Amino acid sequence: MKISFLIHNAYGIGGTIATTFNLAAALAERHDVEIVSVLRHREHPNLTAHPGVRLRALVDLRREKDHPLHGRPARVFPAAEYRHHQYSELTDERIAACLADIDADVVVGTRPGLNVHLALQAPEHVARVGQEHLTLDHHPPALRTALRRAYRGLDVLTTVTEADAASYRRKTRLPGVRVEALPNSVPTPVLPAADGTGKVVVAAGRLVPVKRYDLIIEAFARVAAEFPDWQLRIYGRGEERGRLRALIETLGLWNNVFLMGAVTPMEAEWVKGSIGAAASDYEPFGMTLVEAMRCGLPVVSTDCPYGPGEIIRDGEDGRLVPVGDTAAFGTALLGLVRDDERRRRMGRAALTNAERFAPGPVVAQAERLLQEAIDARNGARRGTTERTGAHHTLVSRGHATRDLAHVAASRALRTLRKARR
């Protein structure tokens, strides 16, 4: 297969980039793979691409930031998409041209706006696979409305959790589109796994409010009080840094809790610890949970929608605690800090259980889905259509109507507000 991935910015940092690089690298063992980055802002990506994977960019911001077309808002890329402000008539034009000329059997979009481009603009003979790394339920109604319409042009839509795939099946009507959960994969670590002796709790991710590092720090205060030789290390950068620093000071935890800055890759940092921690209010997948488990760490996580509950088995390879519950989080951490044997046992279980997220099984599934997309596309060109049940049509139409009503209402409100000014 000739496979092209279309990604927002391969030169940045984050879960989608990491998982796309991983998947592309694994597929490159048997297929012809390229990553097309819409934007580029630096010479080298943070992650090293597999030597067999070609990487090219469509808009180089270092040279084209001031391009006149880049000043005009995008029209193809949906206005309700989170990153619309980074897109423009220039990206519209370049993505369209890239897709028109693309020499691939299948193109994989990696975010809603790019999936829309793919669904609308990929040549008739090219199979279109949309990947959703966020979740339908958390998209704003206007975006859901745009996606409901556009995603009909896809052949396959993958979500990162079963829960989100179920949402799409229930709340959208995408005839002929195969919707399936394809978890993110994490490469098999190079370093020996953690042995459960490190007196460090490790957390990693962007320092943003939804990740609730404040909750982890508050919960860790109980650990530090009982076990002053334990540390909490938080890796990542972001807007919350100052607030978290102030919280550490207020709680008197500067000898135990450290903001480590961003480190990529995290592998050598995970193995210094013996417990992973994640306290998000919302987590579409939870890449860092899998990374920690693959390094032999049991993870204490909130049981937030959607990922953690599909990654951790509570009490076996980690702990799941209610969202926003600092006391429960602290108790779960202490339970693992106090009991060396339990911590090690759960660490070993994490190592074994997380093997299902190894590139092997995930790539095999991705390969099958890509092939199915190609087959479906060939079938579709021969005029095959799929029927959907009347009941499903009614249910999904209900959700669509609600979103449309919401969009119409907020438009009306905006108009009213403007009129009053």
Next chain:
Amino acid sequence: MSTAARTHCSVDADGRITFRLRPPTAAPARLLLVLRPKKGRPEESTHTLDLEPHGDDGEFRAVLEPLPRLAEGRWDAYLLSGPDDARERLLPGLRDLRTLVDGGTRERPSPVAVRAPYATLDGFLAIRTWLRPALAEAGPVGVDGATMTVRVRLHGTEPGAGAEAVLRLRGDKDTVRSYPARTAEDGGLSFTVACADLTTAVGRVWNVFVRPAAGARQVRVARLLDDLADRKGVFVLPRVTVDGRVVRPYYTIDNDLAVEVTAAD
């Protein structure tokens, strides 16, 4: 200057560093460590390691044994290859430093030699080294509204009667403040500094030492015995406002403990 492949390294409890890399060509090559000279000075100290093939997948290894001890500073890592020994800076790969994390719990004889591989700001592999006759390793630092209490563990020297902490004003060897040091249960020392004593020196920095026993040589208080080559931005201590001055204990870029005094704004 071109750059060679990413180099993984791991450190064992004795400070032995194993480098692993796949050189671009399989020709015999060596790994060169160069002590970064002071600005405008020539390179003087270098250390060369043989790269030996390991396994049959093109990996090469070099081992930096605990001895000889390296001089204190920053050692940049290069690959030497080809007939003319062309030099390429090495890129950092995974640095497995887990054995260093609790390094402060182990006794160190004199001289105290410490090594931590790290990635430089411009993205290359280097080794941070310290070599000191003795070390007062800082443990927890307590800070309240008016005082700073530091627990240290001595390595390469023994505590005795008359132990004290000495704060010396940087760039002024005659201005010092002394505080008695107590022996702690774990055999270390502990001392409390009254921040108000330091506020006369606005815009200045005090370096922190301990004298382990009466008449003994002063030993710098630092935090060296873990995996962090640079803790300045990570181990951040609270500031104390006293007499309209801000007194801020911090770790320097060399991981030494110091106290900065500035005007409150």
